[in-house]
Amino acid sequence: MNLLLSSAVISLLAALTLGYSSTNYPYRTASKDDVSYANMDVLQANHFELIVDVDFDKKVVKGVQTIFFDALQDVSEIVLDIQGLTIQRCTYTIAGKGLPGQIEANFDTFDDTAMGTSGLIIYMTDKAFKGDQVTAAIQYTINQDSVSVNWLSPAQTAGKVYPYMYTKCTAIHCRSIAPLQDSPSIKITYAGAISCSDQLKANMSAPFTTAESNAPGKMTYHFQSFTLIPSYLLAMAVGDLATRKIGARTYVISEPSVVDDYAQVFDQLEVILNKTESYMTPVPYVWGSYTVLVQPPSFPVGGMENPLLTFVSPSIMQKDKSQVFVAAHEIAHSWSGNLVTQRDWHNLWLNEGLTVFIERKVSGLLHGEPFAKIENYLGNITVWEDINTFGQSSTQSSLYPLTGNNPDGVYSELPYEKGNQFVDYLQIILNEGQQETDFLQKFLAFYINKYKYQSVTYLEFRLTYNEFVKANFDQAKATDLISKVDWNAWIIQGGKNPYQLDYTTPDATTFQELADNYVRLDGYDQSPDNYMIYNQTDNLNLKVILLQQLLVRTKYLSLQSMMKLDKDYGCTWDVNPEVGQRWFPLAIALQYQDAYDDAFSYVSTWGRQKYILPVYTALVRNNQKSLAIKWYNANVNFYHPIAAKSIRKIIFSGFEEFEHIKVAETLLRSQK
Ligand SMILES: [Zn+2]
Incomplete structure (x- = not known):
């Protein structure tokens, strides 16, 4: 579809605000997605056209969002997800009704403060009937404090000359970019147009089509996607x-x-x-x-x-x-996520677990099996940490967490690593006893091909597994393969897996023992005999194993040990942030003052939560909260709003909410 509205329409749509008042929410979340209030059960979006004008001076984005729907039932209201948007005007039309173009509509909004989200209700004075094509256009503003937009000053960019902005939508923040049916159960095409200074370039998560200058000093970039995507994959970046x-x-x-x-x-x-x-x-x-x-x-x-x-x-x-x-x-x-998509956020492991498995399979093909196995070894450590954080019997330590709230609140590495381990288990049983055929690969390709361009739950994954084994094995073997998967234990129940996978490798064990040796020598004696293996390896993951194991042994380490480690490995000055992620929390826990200046520099250099949240958490846990506040205040304008919010949660939630801090730490340890 072509853009129905040009960017000039933004100025034509004067700020005519019809009946507007914020109300309590009598509306229910969708049957397919309990964190979306959109009435997608009766009105399903199939395409949207988003036009935005980026104003770096005011740090606001003015937008017009036009959404095309199929009416699945008779309907007189359009309910959309929004978050922090100021709505100026809503219009609608129903195709084939002889209506005079876009019709002005009254609208209302409601807030769900517990979930941190809102809804927009557009009242149509003409009823749409099942089968009708409905179009809604919403004029709105993304405000300066939008949770998903990061505004950077020129000083915060590499070039230091031009400002920069980008968006980050997962999990449910796309609704803070535009009014939407913000649910991965809805897959949709879109067209986009971004107007900005002609000194800058705009990009979106769709193919670029054309650009034109339609005002002095301004440029408008156009994009058009032809492939169905879930809303969380909408993205923009504007800069030099x-x-x-x-x-x-x-x-x-x-x-x-x-x-x-x-x-x-x-x-x-x-x-x-x-x-x-x-x-x-x-x-x-x-x-x-x-x-x-x-x-x-x-x-x-x-x-x-x-x-x-x-x-x-x-x-x-x-x-x-x-x-x-x-x-x-x-x-x-x-393939996993963008082509076949989780239907809701409870099924996140379908996106992430499968993706980690494919990623490591490709890593193994490129760098050798031992490389991939050490990644799994590290992943297994985080699985255990996450299970202990959430609790063995908690739904949050399962692959199907049931919380009924904003998915940000239960984010962890479990869907990634435990999900990967489940697929790895399927690989073991499917390929057992033979090496000629990789049945797991055949199954994954079969599943992706079957559900491409669709959204699914683990139930479809399960049905497809059963279908696949029946089609590829004799009846006795198929029955055996089906009986070997306890879906309830793997997916629904929390805690450890019903089958323990072994990811130990000789190298991993050697680096784990190196950590033990540093603890044993306590910094006074010579270094461990084999201490140079750390400096000699080109596998960063092995270094991470040493540092991770030192972190686990924090209470057995002394200040002298830290000085010895720094002398041997120069961790304080290592530019690789994977080192700082473990080293600086260790330094803070042991009050190793020599590392503090570099720790501050570290949290001022990176905004990636995996790297900085452990440092802030270490400060708070070790009675250095005032320093955490000082470092946060020095960087608050640099951090993305999502990261800033996470840090505030760590600093200000206090020890009475210690579990909360641990969750936040896990949550952001390794988002990817
Ligand atoms: Zn991912």
Whole structure:
């Protein structure tokens, strides 16, 4: 569909505000998604056209959102999800009714403060009947304090000349970008237009079509997606941006002063894409090109798999390419998540667990099985930490957490790592006793192909597993394979898995023992005999194992041990943020003052929550809250609003909510 409205319409739609008042919410969440108030059960969106004008001076975005619906039942109201938007005007039309174009509509809003979300009700004076095509247009403003928009001053960019803005929608923050049926159960195409200063470039998670200058000093960029996506994959970035081609289908975008360095780090991007596509055969990469946009350092997560425009943190741009696996993860989402999507946030493991499995499978193909196994070893540590944080019997330590609230509140690595372990278990039983055929690969491809462009729950995944084994094995074997999967124990119940997978490797054990030796020597004697293995390895994950094991042993470490470790390894000055993530909390716990200046520099350099939240948590836990507040205040304008909110939660929730802090820490340890 073409854009019905040009950006000029924004100015034509004068601020005519009809009957508006905020009300309590008599509305219920959707039957398919308990964190969306949209009435998608009766009115299903199939396309939207979003026009926005980005004003860096006022730090606001003015928008017009036009949504196209199919009426599934007779309906006279349109209910949409919103969050923090100021609604100026709503109109609607119903095709084939002889209505005079867009009709002014009264509207109302309501707030669900517990969930931190709101709803918009548009009252149609003409009733739409089942089968009708309904269109609604909403004029609105994204305010300066939007939870999903990060505004950066020129000083906070690499180039230091131009301002910058980007959005981050997961889990349910797309509704703070535009009124929507903000649910992954709805998959939709969209067209977008972004107007901004002609000195800047705009990007969206859809193919670019044209750009034109329709006002002095302004440029409007147009985008059009042809592939169905869930709302959380809507994304925008506006700034001084340049593009570099990596391979036949792969590109890198970032600021001009850093884009060439980043292109160098990502020189294997095409190889990773090809290898992933090869593994997913016969389901091809359907999105056309693949582009990574490397964000400024405030980006709050490692990566976000927006189709055609993956966002990544520059923290993964290490020259040793040790963090490029994050790109492998986001590429894998092109199949698991973006093509076949979780229907709701309870089923997050379907997106993330499958993606981690595919990512590590590709890592193993590229770097060898031991490399992937050590990633699983580290992942298993976080599974245990998360299970202990949430509790063995808690629904939150299951792959189907039932909380009925904002999914941000229960975010953890469990859907990633426990989900990956479940798929790994399926691999073990499906391939047992033979090596000729990779039945797990065949099953994943069968599942993705069957549900491509759709949203599913684990029930569809389960049915597909049963269907697959019946079609590929004799009756006795199929019955055995079906009986071997206790879906209730794996998915619904919390706590440990019903089958324990072994991810230990000789290298992992050696580095774990190295941590024990540092504790035993207590910093006074010589270093452990094999201490140089840390400096000699080129596998960052092995270094992480040592540091992680030291963290677990914090109460057995002394200040002298810290000084010895720093002398041997220079952890305080290591530029790799994976080191700082473990080292600085350790330094704070042991009051190792030599590291404090660098710790402050660290939380002022990175906005990725995985890296900075452990530092703030360590300060609060170790009675240094005033320092945490000082460091936070110095950086509050740099952090993305989501990260700033997480830090405030850690600092101000207090020890009486200690469990809450632990949850927040887990939640953001490794979002990707
Ligand atoms: Zn992911």
